[in-house]
Amino acid sequence: MRPEQHYARARAAEDAGDLSLARQLYLALQQLAPDYPNLSFRLGLLASQRGELVEAESFFQAELARQPDFWACRVQLALSLMARRQFQPARLALQQALADCPTSARAEQARIWHLIGRCRRAEADLPQALQAFEQAHQLQPHPDHLREQARVYQAQGHFELARHYFDQTWVQSQQASDLWALADQQLLAHDYAKAAGTFRQLARLPALTLARQALALGQVAVCQQALNQPEAALCAYAEASALQPLAALDLSRPGVLPMVYSSQAQVLQWRERSVQALQWLEAQPAAPENLLDWQAPPFYLAYQGYNDRDWLARFSAQVRRRLPPLQTGLPNLPRRPVLRLGLISRFFHHHSVMRCFARLFMALVPRGPFTLHLIAASSLLQDQLTADLRRSATSWTWLQGDLLAQAAQIQALELDLLIYTDTLLDAQTYLLSHYRLAPRQLLLPGQPVTSGVSTLDLFVSDQLSEPPEAQAHYTEQLIQLPHWPTLYARPALSSPLSPAALGLPAGRVYLCAASVFKLHPQMDAVFVGILQQDPQAQLLLLELSAEGLTVQVRARLADQLTPAQLARLHLWPKQPPARFSALLQGVDVLLETFPFGSLNTLMVALAAGTPMVTWPGDFVRGRYARTLLLRMECPELIAGSAEDYVRIAVEVARDDAWRQRIRQRFAAHSHRLFDNPVALPEVRDLLLEAAGWS
Structure with missing residues (x-):
């Protein structure tokens, strides 16, 4: 042939x-x-x-x-x-x-x-x-x-x-x-309103399976919660489950909470409802499912101001009941000449989480003996920091496929330590944290709340920020380093602008620059007290939510203020980064929120020399401002009560000389916070010890 x-x-x-x-x-x-x-x-x-x-x-x-x-x-x-x-x-x-x-x-x-x-x-x-x-x-x-x-x-x-x-x-x-x-x-x-309408449209498409239609209704619920419509969100989840029962829908319901509470009584009411929803979840039959369609970890629970350890541990147990089990365990690996570190996150770009941890790990690798393996969990954004991180790492893994396939990708890296920057910020990393993918697994305080997940071994924090008996707040073993685990870059500041250029009202300007879900009813006493005690006070609440929810906080305060006082409460539009730093330089006092505080905003404020006041809470998530002020040798800005908070804020705003002294101390001691490698040897030793190499 x-x-x-x-x-x-x-x-x-x-x-x-x-x-x-x-x-x-x-x-x-x-x-x-x-x-x-x-x-x-x-x-x-x-x-x-x-x-x-x-x-x-x-x-x-x-x-x-x-x-x-x-x-x-x-x-x-x-x-x-x-x-x-x-x-x-x-x-x-x-x-x-x-x-x-x-x-x-x-x-x-x-x-x-x-x-x-x-x-x-x-x-x-x-x-x-x-x-x-x-x-x-x-x-x-x-x-x-x-x-x-x-x-x-x-x-x-x-x-x-x-x-x-x-x-x-x-x-x-x-x-x-x-x-x-x-x-x-x-x-x-x-x-969110337009997204809810589009997901509603999807739920009516005959081309979709019943399961996909139900998941579309679940996304309607996510939008409604973001619009501060928790009752409507629960109804949407119920409608979705009636169409097609799914574990992803069941797991979403206990975390449905208001974005803005009308009162402390409503906080307690929804706290009880979240416990009841958890009890309901525990009573439901469970079987392994693909949970990657689940998009709603209980992120907002921590903003109520309570110890969430037991709730989160119980919730994690229900997640574990619904996860497909791993098909293979970890191999017995011999000790190698270098320690293989895996860092998993959704936020390998310019994000508040990476502002805390990216430079730390890029600087840590040359100090060895480490190789760094970055694991990107469905990251949507890429920028120059993404490229810098990829260059610093030995390997870069985009997670693909279903949850078991992603777990297998991580297992194939044969890591000694797997480090999560956060869990409750992202459902995918939260789910993966329920698997044993490395001999030791650590959680960083990207979201300073315990995960409740039994397969996370250590929570890394610092001594100055944690309160006494802090281990009771964590399911993980709490590690308290002498310094916060970061190598924080000094924030870039724009040139100062005049009050007129910033559009500021005449008077003494107090700024609260926090997300709306941090404006807890407990803060009302501070806002009301400042407006009542300082007739020249102009209080700015930064409107960070695109849906305009801060107006609901203003409505909550309206009953406690006279019309003249209410007129000095301003909802200030969200600012681009350059103008935000100029705004911080132009106000008299920054008001730190409680019981859940900030970090990145505080760092920009400290670089800008903006005096601030804080009332430390019972949990680390409300104590970072205290730590920073102690590092700056400004303990007089730390209040012991709401009344004390108001007193300090008003006195600082009225006293030009005091504000100038505060700025001088911030400038003199800022090297302790910015570009300071003091935490590097502490983190290095911790990682070696966690891997059994010490």
């Missing part, structure tokens, strides 16, 4: 779907005519279909050695490399394929540009990725190219542009997945 007959029979078998026979015939032909045109290419395609990617690449490369301008073969080589996450060599292959592809083949060129864009995005080169997707769309308009442009804009934090492109994608494709992406983008942009 002549070679061309062998080839024809093999192609016929391939076209008929008999891939095994086709492979046999191609291999037989290889014995007869090893240089037969396209033979290695066909063998490479068959190997790709079997998942034998390395073998496929060797066949493609053999074909290209004979036919260097075979651009379609080079595209297949790139696809195989992309499947193995070898994005740079894949991109280089695609760029060569593009050079060889005829300019008349516009559809093929568009596809190659699209693939180049995907490689660029995976390499975190977002501007080049965007250009590639735009070029693909110019060559051949298609929703796929618009969708990828939307994802790039999303990763860059350009949420309005992302929303526009997702909207255009949905209009052109009419695919439910694109409408869902649009709804997700509306949610990310904090346009």
Whole structure:
């Protein structure tokens, strides 16, 4: 039989779907005519279909050695490399394929540009990725190219542009997945009312399964909670569960709480309701499910101001009942010359969590003996900090697939220590923390609250911030370092602006720059007291919520103030970073919230020299301002009661000389807070000890 007959029979078998026979015939032909045109290419395609990617690449490369301008073969080589996450060599292959592809083949060129864009995005080169997707769309308009442009804009934090492109994608494709992406983008942009409407639309789409329709209703509930409509959120969850019972819906209900409470009595009422909801959850039957659709960990519970340890431990037990079990345990690894550290987070970009911890770990690695393995849990945003972190790490892992597949990715790293920056900020990392993925697992105070998760061994905190008997607040073993585990960069400050340029009202300006859910009813006594005791007080509440919920705080205070006093309470618009630092420099006093305080805002304020007042709470989440003021040698700004808080704030605002002395002390001692590597040896020793290397 002549070679061309062998080839024809093999192609016929391939076209008929008999891939095994086709492979046999191609291999037989290889014995007869090893240089037969396209033979290695066909063998490479068959190997790709079997998942034998390395073998496929060797066949493609053999074909290209004979036919260097075979651009379609080079595209297949790139696809195989992309499947193995070898994005740079894949991109280089695609760029060569593009050079060889005829300019008349516009559809093929568009596809190659699209693939180049995907490689660029995976390499975190977002501007080049965007250009590639735009070029693909110019060559051949298609929703796929618009969708990828939307994802790039999303990763860059350009949420309005992302929303526009997702909207255009949905209009052109009419695919439910694109409408869902649009709804997700509306949610990310904090346009909760519009997102709720889009998720409602999804819940009515017959193309979706009942489970997906129910999950869409669950997202309606998420939006309603963000709009401070907890009763409506609970009704939406009930409606969703009636459509299709799902563990993701059951787990969401205990964490439904108001964003703004009308009174302390309402705090207690919802506290009791959360306990009842937890009891309800414990009584429900449970079976393992894919929980990656769950989006609502009980984040807001900590803002009520109580010890949440037992509640969170009970809740974690219910999560564990519904998780699929790991199929494999940890191997017994010999001690190696370096310690393999895994750092997992959703926030490997300019975010409050990474402002605390990114520089710490980048500086820690050279001090060894460590290798750093970064594990990105569905991170949406990428920026220069992302690139810096990737360069500092030994490996970078994007988690993919279902929860068990993600757990397997982490296990494959063979880590000695796995470190979570936070858990309650992100459902995915919270779920993964329930698995034993490293011999020792630590939690950093990215959200300074216990996880309640039994597979997290240590919670890393500091001695000065924790109150006495603090171990009672944690399910993890509490580690109290001499210093807070950070290497905090000095915040960049804009030039000061005059009160007129800032638009500030005339008088003594008090600023509370906290998220609305931190404006606890306990703060009312401070706000009211300042406005009553200082006739020149102008109180600014920063409106950080896009949905305008701070107006509900103002309404709560209205009954306690005269009309004249209420007129001096201002809802101030959210400020961009540069103008925010100018605002901090322009006010007289910063009012720290309690019982849940801040950290990053305080650091900017200290750099700006803004006097502040705090009343430390019972838990570390309300005690960071105390720590910072003690480091600055300003203990007189730490109050012992709400009345004391008001007294200090008013006296500071009235006394220009005192404020100047405070600014001088902040400036003199700020080196203790910023760019100070004092915590590095403490964290290094902790990690070595935790791994049993001390």
